[in-house]
Amino acid sequence: MVLPSAILLPLYLYPSAPTTWTPLYNSLTAHPTTHFDIVINPDSGPSLVGPSDDALSDYVAAVSQLRTYPNVHIFGYVYTSHGAASLQPALLSNISRYATWNAYTPSNISLDGIFFDEAPSAYDADIFTNLATAAALARSSGLRRAIFNPGAVADTRYFALADSVVVFEGAYADFDASAIAALAQGVRANSSVVVYDYTGAEADQKALVERLVGLGLGSLDVTTTGSYSEWSALWAAFTQQVSSAVGVE
Numbered sequence: 001m002v003l004p005s006a007i008l009l010p011l012y013l014y015p016s017a018p019t020t021w022t023p024l025y026n027s028l029t030a031h032p033t034t035h036f037d038i039v040i041n042p043d044s045g046p047s048l049v050g051p052s053d054d055a056l057s058d059y060v061a062a063v064s065q066l067r068t069y070p071n072v073h074i075f076g077y078v079y080t081s082h083g084a085a086s087l088q089p090a091l092l093s094n095i096s097r098y099a100t101w102n103a104y105t106p107s108n109i110s111l112d113g114i115f116f117d118e119a120p121s122a123y124d125a126d127i128f129t130n131l132a133t134a135a136a137l138a139r140s141s142g143l144r145r146a147i148f149n150p151g152a153v154a155d156t157r158y159f160a161l162a163d164s165v166v167v168f169e170g171a172y173a174d175f176d177a178s179a180i181a182a183l184a185q186g187v188r189a190n191s192s193v194v195v196y197d198y199t200g201a202e203a204d205q206k207a208l209v210e211r212l213v214g215l216g217l218g219s220l221d222v223t224t225t226g227s228y229s230e231w232s233a234l235w236a237a238f239t240q241q242v243s244s245a246v247g248v249e
């Protein structure tokens with residue numbers, strides 16, 4: 001069974017005020033049966049300090065607010081450096097740090113999983129083992145979901161380690177939907193697409209969203225900016241378009 005496509009939002013925007021993430025809260029309320037996968041990124045990873053440290057108080061407040069919406073999964077960002085052995089200790093330590101968020105009791109800031117940025121695409125046995133070890137640590141720590149972001153079509157063996165693999169992350173000018181359509185349907189269901197620097201009109205974005213949802217992708221993002229720390233000018237329209245395309249409204 002193919003599940004309806006979810007919205008994938010890399011949300012690297014620092015929640016400096018209670019209203020900073022309001023466009024997201026508004027969309028979660030407006031589209032309660034659309035599913036949102038949100039990637040938070042306190043400090044190119046979980047930050048060196050734990051959630052009880054004052055330095056993270058803005059994040060604790062924002063994530064506990066986000067946690068009140070039933071239609072989200074929250075992912076912690078980690079940098080993977082293509083599975084490099086030299087980064088493996090830091091990667092495992094980042095995952096263990098995020099796991100402490102799930103044990104934090106003053107408020108619910110529990111995370112559903114880990115977003116592995118700069119994941120590998122070409123298969124290599126040692127690199128595969130590093131990623132398998134990291135994904136297993138995350139799962140056994142209660143961070144049960146994994147998204148890998150190679151930003152390109154990855155070797156199919158990596159799909160066994162992750163719920164979803166970002167098979168395209170790039171500018172709209174470089175996006176080729178036919179390359180995604182060429183993937184087997186079973187692969188597309190576990191694939192995500194992130195298109196940034198979208199320059200078209202709102203109506204053309206709607207057609208793009210309909211095409212991507214129609215391909216049966218696991219999740220998608222289309223944003224007018226080239227930065228994950230700003231809202232797309234078409235964010236609200238995008239969430240409406242995905243919701244219409246998946247047929248929930």
Ligand SMILES: *[C@@H]1O[C@H](CO)[C@@H](O)[C@H](O)[C@H]1NC(C)=O
Pocket residue numbers: 044045046047048049079090091093094095097
């Ligand atoms: C997280 O990983 C980064 C490298 O990407 C490293 O610099 C940092 O110290 C790690 N943080 C923790 C808490 O493990």
Ligand SMILES: *[C@@H]1O[C@H](CO)[C@@H](O)[C@H](O)[C@H]1NC(C)=O
Pocket residue numbers: 067108109110
């Ligand atoms: C925190 O929120 C999540 C998602 O709603 C829920 O599954 C979990 O049980 C909550 N944790 C606690 C300790 O209430």
Ligand SMILES: *[C@@H]1O[C@H](CO)[C@@H](O)[C@H](O)[C@H]1NC(C)=O
Pocket residue numbers: 001002003159160161162163164189190218
């Ligand atoms: C692929 O995605 C489906 C949901 O569409 C999920 O149930 C399944 O666990 C995923 N497969 C893997 C290997 O993660």
